[in-house]
Amino acid sequence: MSRPETDIAATRARIIDAADQMIQDRGTISFTMTNLAASVGMSPANLYRFFDSKDALAEAMAGEWFAELQVIMEELVAAEMPVEEKLYQFFARRLVVKRARYEDDPVLFESYMELGDEHFEVIKGYVDLADHYMALILAEAMEQGYFSGLELDTVMSLVNTMVQPFCNPRLMPQMMHVATEERLRIVINTILNGLRANEAATINKPELHIAS
Protein backbone atom coordinates (compact mmCIF):
# COMPACT_ATOMS: atom_id res chain seq x y z
CA MET A 1 0.00 0.00 0.00
CA SER A 2 2.97 2.33 0.28
CA ARG A 3 2.81 5.36 -2.05
CA PRO A 4 6.29 6.87 -1.88
CA GLU A 5 5.52 10.20 -3.66
CA THR A 6 2.60 10.84 -1.35
CA ASP A 7 4.65 9.94 1.71
CA ILE A 8 7.38 12.31 0.65
CA ALA A 9 4.88 15.10 0.05
CA ALA A 10 3.24 14.45 3.42
CA THR A 11 6.58 14.53 5.22
CA ARG A 12 7.59 17.71 3.42
CA ALA A 13 4.27 19.28 4.45
CA ARG A 14 4.87 18.17 8.04
CA ILE A 15 8.35 19.72 7.99
CA ILE A 16 6.97 22.99 6.64
CA ASP A 17 4.33 23.00 9.40
CA ALA A 18 7.07 22.44 11.95
CA ALA A 19 9.08 25.32 10.46
CA ASP A 20 5.99 27.57 10.69
CA GLN A 21 5.49 26.51 14.29
CA MET A 22 9.12 27.20 15.10
CA ILE A 23 8.90 30.66 13.55
CA GLN A 24 5.75 31.33 15.57
CA ASP A 25 7.33 30.10 18.81
CA ARG A 26 10.57 31.98 18.33
CA GLY A 27 9.19 35.05 16.55
CA THR A 28 12.09 34.84 14.10
CA ILE A 29 13.22 32.84 11.10
CA SER A 30 16.74 32.40 12.41
CA PHE A 31 16.57 28.68 13.15
CA THR A 32 19.02 26.16 11.76
CA MET A 33 18.23 22.98 9.87
CA THR A 34 19.53 21.14 12.98
CA ASN A 35 16.96 22.95 15.17
CA LEU A 36 14.28 22.06 12.68
CA ALA A 37 15.32 18.41 12.49
CA ALA A 38 15.09 18.18 16.28
CA SER A 39 11.63 19.74 16.30
CA VAL A 40 10.28 17.12 13.86
CA GLY A 41 12.14 14.31 15.62
CA MET A 42 14.43 13.56 12.68
CA SER A 43 18.15 13.35 12.34
CA PRO A 44 19.60 16.28 10.36
CA ALA A 45 20.72 13.77 7.71
CA ASN A 46 17.15 12.55 7.33
CA LEU A 47 15.80 16.12 7.14
CA TYR A 48 18.22 16.87 4.30
CA ARG A 49 16.64 14.03 2.32
CA PHE A 50 13.49 16.16 2.15
CA PHE A 51 15.02 19.62 1.82
CA ASP A 52 18.63 19.69 0.76
CA SER A 53 19.19 23.22 2.14
CA LYS A 54 17.43 25.97 4.04
CA ASP A 55 17.05 27.66 0.64
CA ALA A 56 15.11 24.68 -0.66
CA LEU A 57 12.87 24.83 2.41
CA ALA A 58 12.31 28.58 1.91
CA GLU A 59 11.41 27.92 -1.72
CA ALA A 60 8.78 25.38 -0.70
CA MET A 61 7.39 27.78 1.92
CA ALA A 62 7.18 30.56 -0.68
CA GLY A 63 5.39 28.15 -3.00
CA GLU A 64 2.72 27.57 -0.35
CA TRP A 65 2.45 31.31 0.33
CA PHE A 66 1.86 32.13 -3.33
CA ALA A 67 -0.24 29.12 -4.39
CA GLU A 68 -3.60 30.61 -3.41
CA LEU A 69 -2.71 34.00 -4.91
CA GLN A 70 -1.67 32.35 -8.18
CA VAL A 71 -5.03 30.60 -8.49
CA ILE A 72 -6.85 33.91 -8.01
CA MET A 73 -4.79 35.64 -10.68
CA GLU A 74 -5.10 32.82 -13.21
CA GLU A 75 -8.85 32.64 -12.74
CA LEU A 76 -9.23 36.38 -13.17
CA VAL A 77 -7.12 36.69 -16.28
CA ALA A 78 -9.23 33.99 -17.93
CA ALA A 79 -12.56 35.32 -16.59
CA GLU A 80 -15.22 36.95 -18.72
CA MET A 81 -15.96 40.21 -16.94
CA PRO A 82 -15.64 43.94 -17.62
CA VAL A 83 -12.00 45.00 -17.44
CA GLU A 84 -12.80 47.58 -14.75
CA GLU A 85 -14.11 44.83 -12.48
CA LYS A 86 -11.24 42.55 -13.38
CA LEU A 87 -8.67 45.14 -12.38
CA TYR A 88 -10.49 45.79 -9.11
CA GLN A 89 -10.76 42.09 -8.27
CA PHE A 90 -7.13 41.48 -9.20
CA PHE A 91 -6.17 43.54 -6.16
CA ALA A 92 -9.26 43.06 -3.98
CA ARG A 93 -9.26 39.27 -3.89
CA ARG A 94 -5.58 39.10 -3.02
CA LEU A 95 -5.99 41.86 -0.44
CA VAL A 96 -8.63 39.75 1.33
CA VAL A 97 -6.31 36.73 1.43
CA LYS A 98 -3.29 38.70 2.63
CA ARG A 99 -5.26 40.58 5.27
CA ALA A 100 -6.71 37.32 6.62
CA ARG A 101 -3.23 35.87 6.88
CA TYR A 102 -1.94 38.94 8.63
CA GLU A 103 -4.83 39.00 11.10
CA ASP A 104 -4.50 35.28 11.69
CA ASP A 105 -0.92 35.61 12.88
CA PRO A 106 0.94 38.93 12.54
CA VAL A 107 4.24 37.49 13.81
CA LEU A 108 4.26 34.60 11.36
CA PHE A 109 3.30 37.06 8.61
CA GLU A 110 6.23 39.36 9.43
CA SER A 111 8.52 36.34 9.55
CA TYR A 112 7.44 35.32 6.08
CA MET A 113 8.34 38.83 4.88
CA GLU A 114 11.76 38.41 6.42
CA LEU A 115 12.12 34.98 4.85
CA GLY A 116 11.24 36.59 1.51
CA ASP A 117 13.94 39.23 1.95
CA GLU A 118 16.52 36.56 2.65
CA HIS A 119 15.49 34.49 -0.37
CA PHE A 120 14.55 37.21 -2.78
CA GLU A 121 15.60 35.21 -5.85
CA VAL A 122 12.77 32.79 -5.01
CA ILE A 123 10.19 35.54 -4.50
CA LYS A 124 11.25 37.37 -7.64
CA GLY A 125 9.75 34.73 -9.92
CA TYR A 126 6.35 35.04 -8.24
CA VAL A 127 6.47 38.83 -8.32
CA ASP A 128 7.32 38.79 -12.01
CA LEU A 129 4.46 36.42 -12.70
CA ALA A 130 2.01 38.69 -10.85
CA ASP A 131 3.31 41.60 -12.94
CA HIS A 132 2.73 39.56 -16.06
CA TYR A 133 -0.92 38.93 -15.11
CA MET A 134 -1.39 42.60 -14.28
CA ALA A 135 0.09 43.56 -17.65
CA LEU A 136 -2.51 41.38 -19.41
CA ILE A 137 -5.36 43.15 -17.60
CA LEU A 138 -3.94 46.64 -18.13
CA ALA A 139 -3.33 45.95 -21.81
CA GLU A 140 -6.99 44.94 -22.09
CA ALA A 141 -7.97 48.24 -20.46
CA MET A 142 -5.74 50.15 -22.89
CA GLU A 143 -7.44 48.46 -25.83
CA GLN A 144 -10.67 49.90 -24.48
CA GLY A 145 -9.28 53.45 -24.46
CA TYR A 146 -7.93 53.82 -20.92
CA PHE A 147 -4.52 55.34 -20.04
CA SER A 148 -4.41 57.41 -23.19
CA GLY A 149 -0.96 58.45 -24.38
CA LEU A 150 0.93 56.18 -21.97
CA GLU A 151 3.05 53.11 -22.66
CA LEU A 152 2.13 49.83 -20.95
CA ASP A 153 5.35 49.83 -18.91
CA THR A 154 4.58 53.29 -17.57
CA VAL A 155 1.00 52.33 -16.77
CA MET A 156 2.22 49.20 -14.96
CA SER A 157 4.60 51.15 -12.83
CA LEU A 158 2.14 53.96 -12.03
CA VAL A 159 -0.67 51.58 -11.13
CA ASN A 160 1.72 49.57 -8.97
CA THR A 161 2.76 52.78 -7.23
CA MET A 162 -0.77 53.97 -6.50
CA VAL A 163 -2.04 50.63 -5.20
CA GLN A 164 0.97 49.95 -2.96
CA PRO A 165 -1.05 50.23 0.26
CA PHE A 166 -3.43 47.56 -1.07
CA CYS A 167 -0.93 45.10 -2.50
CA ASN A 168 2.40 45.42 -0.74
CA PRO A 169 2.26 42.99 2.18
CA ARG A 170 5.04 44.93 3.92
CA LEU A 171 2.67 47.89 4.30
CA MET A 172 -0.12 45.76 5.74
CA PRO A 173 0.52 46.48 9.42
CA GLN A 174 0.69 50.22 8.76
CA MET A 175 -2.01 50.57 6.09
CA MET A 176 -4.57 47.92 7.00
CA HIS A 177 -6.96 50.42 8.58
CA VAL A 178 -7.25 52.42 5.33
CA ALA A 179 -6.67 49.65 2.77
CA THR A 180 -10.28 48.47 2.63
CA GLU A 181 -12.05 47.04 -0.42
CA GLU A 182 -14.32 50.09 -0.53
CA ARG A 183 -11.34 52.42 -0.79
CA LEU A 184 -9.62 50.15 -3.26
CA ARG A 185 -12.70 50.41 -5.47
CA ILE A 186 -12.42 54.21 -5.45
CA VAL A 187 -8.66 54.08 -6.08
CA ILE A 188 -9.11 51.72 -9.05
CA ASN A 189 -11.86 53.97 -10.45
CA THR A 190 -9.64 57.01 -9.91
CA ILE A 191 -6.86 55.32 -11.86
CA LEU A 192 -9.19 54.27 -14.69
CA ASN A 193 -10.83 57.69 -14.89
CA GLY A 194 -7.78 59.82 -14.32
CA LEU A 195 -4.58 58.12 -15.46
CA ARG A 196 -3.42 59.38 -18.84
CA ALA A 197 -0.42 61.15 -20.34
CA ASN A 198 0.71 64.36 -18.69
CA GLU A 199 -0.33 66.70 -21.49
CA ALA A 200 -4.01 65.90 -21.13
CA ALA A 201 -4.17 66.47 -17.39
CA THR A 202 -5.00 69.55 -15.31
CA ILE A 203 -5.90 71.35 -18.54
CA ASN A 204 -9.34 69.80 -18.39
CA LYS A 205 -11.82 71.58 -16.22
CA PRO A 206 -12.97 69.06 -13.61
CA GLU A 207 -16.59 69.86 -14.52
CA LEU A 208 -16.00 68.00 -17.76
CA HIS A 209 -15.70 64.70 -15.93
CA ILE A 210 -18.67 64.90 -13.67
CA ALA A 211 -21.42 63.96 -16.13
CA SER A 212 -21.98 60.27 -15.69
Place this chain on the structure above:
Amino acid sequence: MSRPETDIAATRARIIDAADQMIQDRGTISFTMTNLAASVGMSPANLYRFFDSKDALAEAMAGEWFAELQVIMEELVAAEMPVEEKLYQFFARRLVVKRARYEDDPVLFESYMELGDEHFEVIKGYVDLADHYMALILAEAMEQGYFSGLELDTVMSLVNTMVQPFCNPRLMPQMMHVATEERLRIVINTILNGLRANEAATINKPELHIAS
Protein backbone atom coordinates in the same frame (compact mmCIF):
# COMPACT_ATOMS: atom_id res chain seq x y z
CA MET B 1 29.49 89.97 25.87
CA SER B 2 27.89 86.76 27.07
CA ARG B 3 24.46 86.07 25.54
CA PRO B 4 23.05 83.23 27.61
CA GLU B 5 20.12 82.32 25.31
CA THR B 6 22.41 82.11 22.31
CA ASP B 7 24.96 80.07 24.25
CA ILE B 8 22.29 77.66 25.35
CA ALA B 9 20.97 77.33 21.81
CA ALA B 10 24.50 76.78 20.49
CA THR B 11 25.23 74.11 23.08
CA ARG B 12 21.92 72.39 22.38
CA ALA B 13 22.75 72.40 18.67
CA ARG B 14 26.18 70.95 19.43
CA ILE B 15 24.59 68.19 21.53
CA ILE B 16 22.15 67.34 18.73
CA ASP B 17 25.07 67.18 16.29
CA ALA B 18 26.87 64.84 18.67
CA ALA B 19 23.75 62.66 18.95
CA ASP B 20 23.53 62.53 15.13
CA GLN B 21 27.20 61.58 14.96
CA MET B 22 26.72 58.88 17.57
CA ILE B 23 23.75 57.44 15.66
CA GLN B 24 25.85 57.46 12.47
CA ASP B 25 28.82 55.79 14.17
CA ARG B 26 26.75 53.16 15.93
CA GLY B 27 24.06 52.68 13.29
CA THR B 28 21.45 52.71 16.05
CA ILE B 29 19.65 55.14 18.34
CA SER B 30 20.16 52.99 21.40
CA PHE B 31 22.67 55.24 23.18
CA THR B 32 22.19 56.50 26.73
CA MET B 33 22.36 60.08 27.93
CA THR B 34 25.56 59.03 29.73
CA ASN B 35 27.10 57.88 26.40
CA LEU B 36 26.05 61.15 24.84
CA ALA B 37 27.46 63.25 27.70
CA ALA B 38 30.82 61.49 27.29
CA SER B 39 30.83 62.11 23.54
CA VAL B 40 30.38 65.88 24.02
CA GLY B 41 32.83 65.97 26.93
CA MET B 42 30.22 66.92 29.52
CA SER B 43 29.17 65.40 32.79
CA PRO B 44 25.75 63.73 32.61
CA ALA B 45 24.51 66.33 35.14
CA ASN B 46 25.59 69.13 32.84
CA LEU B 47 23.97 67.44 29.79
CA TYR B 48 20.66 67.25 31.67
CA ARG B 49 20.76 71.05 32.05
CA PHE B 50 20.28 71.23 28.28
CA PHE B 51 17.94 68.26 27.75
CA ASP B 52 16.21 67.00 30.83
CA SER B 53 15.48 63.57 29.28
CA LYS B 54 16.14 61.55 26.17
CA ASP B 55 12.53 62.39 25.24
CA ALA B 56 13.35 66.10 25.32
CA LEU B 57 16.36 65.45 23.09
CA ALA B 58 14.21 63.42 20.66
CA GLU B 59 11.70 66.25 20.59
CA ALA B 60 14.41 68.75 19.64
CA MET B 61 15.74 66.39 16.95
CA ALA B 62 12.23 65.97 15.52
CA GLY B 63 11.88 69.75 15.51
CA GLU B 64 15.00 70.04 13.36
CA TRP B 65 13.79 67.26 11.06
CA PHE B 66 10.45 68.93 10.44
CA ALA B 67 11.52 72.61 10.39
CA GLU B 68 12.39 72.72 6.68
CA LEU B 69 9.26 70.76 5.75
CA GLN B 70 7.08 73.13 7.79
CA VAL B 71 8.45 76.15 5.94
CA ILE B 72 7.64 74.55 2.59
CA MET B 73 4.07 73.76 3.62
CA GLU B 74 3.42 77.19 5.10
CA GLU B 75 4.77 78.94 2.01
CA LEU B 76 2.64 76.79 -0.28
CA VAL B 77 -0.62 77.20 1.60
CA ALA B 78 -0.18 80.98 1.42
CA ALA B 79 1.05 81.01 -2.20
CA GLU B 80 -0.94 82.36 -5.13
CA MET B 81 -0.87 79.53 -7.64
CA PRO B 82 -3.35 77.20 -9.32
CA VAL B 83 -4.55 74.59 -6.84
CA GLU B 84 -3.39 71.77 -9.15
CA GLU B 85 0.18 73.06 -8.98
CA LYS B 86 -0.12 73.70 -5.26
CA LEU B 87 -1.14 70.11 -4.58
CA TYR B 88 1.70 68.81 -6.74
CA GLN B 89 4.29 71.02 -5.05
CA PHE B 90 2.97 70.14 -1.60
CA PHE B 91 4.29 66.62 -2.17
CA ALA B 92 7.07 67.31 -4.69
CA ARG B 93 9.01 69.84 -2.66
CA ARG B 94 8.99 67.67 0.44
CA LEU B 95 9.88 64.60 -1.62
CA VAL B 96 13.00 66.41 -2.85
CA VAL B 97 14.04 67.28 0.71
CA LYS B 98 13.39 63.80 2.09
CA ARG B 99 15.12 62.07 -0.81
CA ALA B 100 18.20 64.29 -0.42
CA ARG B 101 18.33 63.43 3.28
CA TYR B 102 18.01 59.74 2.55
CA GLU B 103 20.70 59.81 -0.12
CA ASP B 104 22.95 61.89 2.09
CA ASP B 105 22.98 59.24 4.82
CA PRO B 106 20.63 56.24 4.63
CA VAL B 107 21.66 54.91 8.06
CA LEU B 108 21.02 58.20 9.84
CA PHE B 109 17.71 58.47 7.96
CA GLU B 110 16.61 55.02 9.12
CA SER B 111 17.68 55.87 12.65
CA TYR B 112 15.52 58.98 12.59
CA MET B 113 12.57 56.79 11.57
CA GLU B 114 13.29 54.54 14.52
CA LEU B 115 13.57 57.57 16.82
CA GLY B 116 10.20 58.70 15.51
CA ASP B 117 8.65 55.31 16.32
CA GLU B 118 9.95 55.48 19.85
CA HIS B 119 8.66 59.02 20.37
CA PHE B 120 5.51 58.92 18.33
CA GLU B 121 3.67 61.39 20.54
CA VAL B 122 6.21 64.01 19.40
CA ILE B 123 5.87 63.13 15.70
CA LYS B 124 2.09 63.02 15.89
CA GLY B 125 1.83 66.80 16.26
CA TYR B 126 3.86 67.36 13.09
CA VAL B 127 1.91 64.75 11.15
CA ASP B 128 -1.38 66.33 12.21
CA LEU B 129 -0.12 69.75 11.15
CA ALA B 130 0.87 68.41 7.70
CA ASP B 131 -2.62 66.90 7.41
CA HIS B 132 -4.09 70.27 8.31
CA TYR B 133 -2.16 71.99 5.51
CA MET B 134 -3.15 69.29 3.05
CA ALA B 135 -6.80 69.69 4.07
CA LEU B 136 -6.61 73.41 3.22
CA ILE B 137 -5.31 72.65 -0.27
CA LEU B 138 -7.79 69.84 -0.92
CA ALA B 139 -10.68 72.00 0.29
CA GLU B 140 -9.57 74.65 -2.20
CA ALA B 141 -9.63 72.00 -4.95
CA MET B 142 -13.11 70.90 -3.88
CA GLU B 143 -14.36 74.49 -4.14
CA GLN B 144 -13.20 74.36 -7.75
CA GLY B 145 -15.24 71.24 -8.47
CA TYR B 146 -12.78 68.42 -7.86
CA PHE B 147 -13.56 65.21 -5.92
CA SER B 148 -17.26 65.45 -6.67
CA GLY B 149 -19.55 63.66 -4.23
CA LEU B 150 -16.85 62.96 -1.64
CA GLU B 151 -16.37 64.38 1.86
CA LEU B 152 -13.12 66.17 2.69
CA ASP B 153 -12.13 63.47 5.22
CA THR B 154 -12.56 60.77 2.59
CA VAL B 155 -10.59 62.77 0.04
CA MET B 156 -7.80 63.33 2.58
CA SER B 157 -7.53 59.68 3.34
CA LEU B 158 -7.68 58.55 -0.31
CA VAL B 159 -5.10 61.09 -1.45
CA ASN B 160 -2.83 60.11 1.44
CA THR B 161 -3.20 56.47 0.43
CA MET B 162 -2.36 57.01 -3.24
CA VAL B 163 0.66 59.23 -2.62
CA GLN B 164 2.18 56.98 0.08
CA PRO B 165 5.21 56.06 -2.03
CA PHE B 166 5.96 59.77 -2.48
CA CYS B 167 5.42 61.00 1.06
CA ASN B 168 5.95 58.17 3.53
CA PRO B 169 9.64 58.35 4.47
CA ARG B 170 9.48 54.70 5.61
CA LEU B 171 8.90 53.66 2.00
CA MET B 172 11.79 55.73 0.69
CA PRO B 173 14.37 52.95 0.53
CA GLN B 174 11.95 50.64 -1.29
CA MET B 175 10.16 53.16 -3.51
CA MET B 176 12.81 55.76 -4.31
CA HIS B 177 13.45 54.39 -7.78
CA VAL B 178 9.82 54.91 -8.84
CA ALA B 179 8.90 57.90 -6.65
CA THR B 180 10.18 60.56 -9.04
CA GLU B 181 8.72 64.05 -9.49
CA GLU B 182 7.64 63.15 -13.01
CA ARG B 183 5.60 60.21 -11.75
CA LEU B 184 4.25 62.25 -8.87
CA ARG B 185 2.98 64.78 -11.41
CA ILE B 186 1.05 62.03 -13.20
CA VAL B 187 -0.28 60.62 -9.94
CA ILE B 188 -1.51 64.05 -8.79
CA ASN B 189 -3.14 64.61 -12.18
CA THR B 190 -4.71 61.15 -11.99
CA ILE B 191 -6.15 62.00 -8.59
CA LEU B 192 -7.47 65.39 -9.73
CA ASN B 193 -8.94 63.96 -12.93
CA GLY B 194 -10.25 60.69 -11.57
CA LEU B 195 -11.07 60.89 -7.87
CA ARG B 196 -14.78 61.27 -7.27
CA ALA B 197 -17.62 59.38 -5.59
CA ASN B 198 -18.08 55.74 -6.52
CA GLU B 199 -21.35 56.18 -8.39
CA ALA B 200 -19.81 58.36 -11.06
CA ALA B 201 -16.91 56.05 -11.83
CA THR B 202 -16.49 53.31 -14.44
CA ILE B 203 -19.86 54.33 -15.90
CA ASN B 204 -18.14 57.06 -17.87
CA LYS B 205 -16.61 55.95 -21.09
CA PRO B 206 -12.93 56.84 -20.87
CA GLU B 207 -13.19 58.65 -24.22
CA LEU B 208 -15.18 61.34 -22.45
CA HIS B 209 -12.09 62.48 -20.56
CA ILE B 210 -9.62 62.60 -23.38
CA ALA B 211 -10.60 65.91 -24.97
CA SER B 212 -8.26 68.49 -23.53
